[in-house]
Amino acid sequence: KAMALNLGYYVPFGEPNAVKAGAIFAKIVKDHPSIAQDLEKRYKQKLLAVSGFNNYGLLSSFDWKKFEDLKGRKVLAAGPNLPWVAAGIPVRTTIPKAAQQMQTGVGEAIILFPDTDYKLKLHEAIKGGYYTITDFGAVTQIALTMNLKSRKKLPGEVLKIIDEEAKKYHTQSLTASQNDHSWGIAKLREAGTKIQVIDPAAKKAWAQKLSAWPNSRAEAVSKKKKIDMGKIMRAYIAETKAGGHTYPINYVIK
Numbered sequence: 001k002a003m004a005l006n007l008g009y010y011v012p013f014g015e016p017n018a019v020k021a022g023a024i025f026a027k028i029v030k031d032h033p034s035i036a037q038d039l040e041k042r043y044k045q046k047l048l049a050v051s052g053f054n055n056y057g058l059l060s061s062f063d064w065k066k067f068e069d070l071k072g073r074k075v076l077a078a079g080p081n082l083p084w085v086a087a088g089i090p091v092r093t094t095i096p097k098a099a100q101q102m103q104t105g106v107g108e109a110i111i112l113f114p115d116t117d118y119k120l121k122l123h124e125a126i127k128g129g130y131y132t133i134t135d136f137g138a139v140t141q142i143a144l145t146m147n148l149k150s151r152k153k154l155p156g157e158v159l160k161i162i163d164e165e166a167k168k169y170h171t172q173s174l175t176a177s178q179n180d181h182s183w184g185i186a187k188l189r190e191a192g193t194k195i196q197v198i199d200p201a202a203k204k205a206w207a208q209k210l211s212a213w214p215n216s217r218a219e220a221v222s223k224k225k226k227i228d229m230g231k232i233m234r235a236y237i238a239e240t241k242a243g244g245h246t247y248p249i250n251y252v253i254k
Contacts, residue, residue, distance in 0.1 A: 004037075008138075010214050034232070046145060070087035076110040081139075084111055087206070
């Protein structure tokens with residue numbers, strides 16, 4: 001319902017490092033507070049810090065090299081990243097269902113993080129398979145909040161401690177998330193999963209297929225939430241590029 005905070009999902013193939021992605025998102029929230037307005041206006045919550053996931057990739061039961069190789073393949077994804085399934089057949093999933101879906105063939109691949117793939121034993125469901133580092137990006141979406149009424153009841157010195165701890169949570173949780181990505185890749189490799197990196201041509205072709213989606217999401221969020229999501233998204237892309245990241249294509253946000 002606080003759909004503007006799904007910003008990172010709306011611009012695929014973003015910054016792959018969770019720590020850097022989190023810093024970029026935190027700056028956007030600071031510079032454009034309207035992105036988090038639902039938290040205070042709708043849910044009466046104060047945003048204390050943001051955190052997120054590590055770099056999304058693709059675990060599959062089949063080998064693939066070209067974007068076209070995914071055509072007709074059933075690809076699992078959950079929630080706001082389901083539209084990333086551009087070449088294959090998108091199949092909605094949830095964490096409890098994923099292993100069974102992969103084992104029974106309801107899904108032949110899944111867009112997820114390597115550490116979670118390993119912990120859920122999804123690689124076992126497909127007898128090893130292939131994990132492709134696609135660099136969909138590390139998405140910052142988790143919000144640490146505090147009830148506004150509770151906040152008003154506390155003295156300033158206590159709030160100061162809470163806010164300082166929230167900053168530590170931001171840094172430490174994102175560092176842990178980034179470390180989990182490396183751990184997940186290593187564990188999958190040890191378990192027999194073949195690790196590969198997406199071909200640049202395949203990444204570009206995939207991004208081109210999704211080229212209109214960021215702008216369509218900006219328009220949808222702007223209309224529903226009455227904020228200038230286009231401006232926020234352009235700022236997000238600019239900050240990501242300024243941090244050294246290169247998108248496979250230039251997304252046009254009107």
